[in-house]
Amino acid sequence: ILSSGNKCPSCWVSKRLCCSNRGVSVCVCVCVWLCVWNQVPSGCSRTTISGGTTGRRPLRTRRMAPNLQLTYLDRVLMEIIETERMYVRDLRMIVEDYLAHIIDQCELLIGPEQVCALFGNIEDIYEFNSELLQALDLCDNDAVAVARCFIMKGEFFEIYTQYCTNYPKYCMRKKSLATFFRERQASLKCSLPLGSYLLKPVQRILKYHLLLQEIAKHFDPEEQGYEVVEEAIYTMTSVAWYINDMKRKHEHAIRLQEVQSLLLNWKGPDLTTYGELVLEGTFKVHRAKNERTLFLFDRVLLITKRRGEHFVYKAHIFCSTLMLIESAKDSLSFSVTHYKHPKQPHTVQAKTVEERKLWAHHIKRIILENHRAIIPQKVKRLTADLSPADAPRYRHSPERTKKVLSCPSDVQQEDCQERPRSGTHATLVRQHLTNRPKMELSHGLLSNWSNRPIGLTVQLV
Numbered sequence: 001i002l003s004s005g006n007k008c009p010s011c012w013v014s015k016r017l018c019c020s021n022r023g024v025s026v027c028v029c030v031c032v033w034l035c036v037w038n039q040v041p042s043g044c045s046r047t048t049i050s051g052g053t054t055g056r057r058p059l060r061t062r063r064m065a066p067n068l069q070l071t072y073l074d075r076v077l078m079e080i081i082e083t084e085r086m087y088v089r090d091l092r093m094i095v096e097d098y099l100a101h102i103i104d105q106c107e108l109l110i111g112p113e114q115v116c117a118l119f120g121n122i123e124d125i126y127e128f129n130s131e132l133l134q135a136l137d138l139c140d141n142d143a144v145a146v147a148r149c150f151i152m153k154g155e156f157f158e159i160y161t162q163y164c165t166n167y168p169k170y171c172m173r174k175k176s177l178a179t180f181f182r183e184r185q186a187s188l189k190c191s192l193p194l195g196s197y198l199l200k201p202v203q204r205i206l207k208y209h210l211l212l213q214e215i216a217k218h219f220d221p222e223e224q225g226y227e228v229v230e231e232a233i234y235t236m237t238s239v240a241w242y243i244n245d246m247k248r249k250h251e252h253a254i255r256l257q258e259v260q261s262l263l264l265n266w267k268g269p270d271l272t273t274y275g276e277l278v279l280e281g282t283f284k285v286h287r288a289k290n291e292r293t294l295f296l297f298d299r300v301l302l303i304t305k306r307r308g309e310h311f312v313y314k315a316h317i318f319c320s321t322l323m324l325i326e327s328a329k330d331s332l333s334f335s336v337t338h339y340k341h342p343k344q345p346h347t348v349q350a351k352t353v354e355e356r357k358l359w360a361h362h363i364k365r366i367i368l369e370n371h372r373a374i375i376p377q378k379v380k381r382l383t384a385d386l387s388p389a390d391a392p393r394y395r396h397s398p399e400r401t402k403k404v405l406s407c408p409s410d411v412q413q414e415d416c417q418e419r420p421r422s423g424t425h426a427t428l429v430r431q432h433l434t435n436r437p438k439m440e441l442s443h444g445l446l447s448n449w450s451n452r453p454i455g456l457t458v459q460l461v
Helices: 072-104 112-119 122-137 143-152 154-165 175-188 194-205 208-217 226-262 353-369 377-383 398-405 423-435
Strands: 017-021 024-029 032-035 277-285 292-297 300-307 310-318 322-327 333-338 346-349 439-441 458-460
Touching: 072 112, 072 122, 072 143, 072 175, 072 194, 072 208, 122 143, 122 154, 122 194, 143 154, 143 208, 143 226, 154 194, 154 226, 175 194, 194 226, 208 226, 226 277, 226 310, 277 353, 292 346, 292 353, 310 333, 322 353, 333 353
Parallel strands: 322 458
Antiparallel strands: 017 024, 024 032, 277 292, 277 346, 292 300, 300 310, 322 333, 333 346, 439 458
16 A cells, blocks of 8 residues: 555656545556556546546546556656646636636626737647647657657647747736636636646746657667657757747837837937847946946947936947957956947946846847858857857757858858968057057957958957
């Protein structure tokens, strides 16, 4: 007889729950329940044991005979399938017990627009994942078949983009709706509020590639089908990256509109013409009482001063002419200026070293992206003072990763190797070191691919 805390001899999977009924103990492991004698106690129902709501037809649960020879890979596959079963059950609860209940109400407390904003395309997700679960059930715990299932359905995971982009659900903050949903939760006898269930699709879509990675860790690379597992990981990682990127862009677009409405004394064009808002931050300024708030866009750096809720325009520098100066003596400070006016820098001080490094990294990246010449990727990495392994990815996508690790097709192969400095280039550097205070120019920053410097990232030592 199993007792609470003992490991199940059949599956050894994470979550365990033991319940006794008429002297018989049952082990419940992630929605897969196993009886010691492979029988259901006469007083226990599957719905009650698995934590479901009484009165509802339970999802099909496979009866599995105890097997002491299950490998770790088998247990990983079981967890993928059974957690998917629990996830589909939760989606069904959202659709049938909440969404359908609201639609059936004669007097709606929430308008159609609010219903759409709150639930999004949850019905499409429920339908899709129900089909995915059926396909996984047919895989018969075969790792390659499970991986191929994710590959075949990879493009359909795009339906999560709309849902995740519009999360969180701000309309849940209304008191009248919150009261309504609490009463509905009590009537359903659910342990979790609706908000927790609405979060599950966001959590689930970002977990698939991690579960597939667990398969790869315990799958022999020499065994047939390993490349299918790798492709499945690549597919679901691409999905996670894309959704993260779209959600970030959506949030930044909303913030950009807010900044535009709060900006004073700005006489330039609409800020949306300068691309995506990459970073924003408030810094102390040398020789100035007030702080400065910087907004870094894809094509311009905007310098403002905070006045209440508004931002007063002070200056701007186009990224195609931007120059970054870093000081080795002060780990928190950096300067930005027009490369033709290096004696008029805007020197700011970050709050932490990590914040300064973040800004320096993205400023360098944007300087290179706005440069007219085609620059080999290796030179870009060197200029950013980052190794390929350490370089943080701003736009998360496998395509971008491929571009970072390969050279452009129209660049000659020899350009992919680090070019030796030409005589003219070396002379310019020597003159710079002779005529100026001691300075260190990072990785050949006076470029011989163009007639002007590449933003001149300078480190003062």
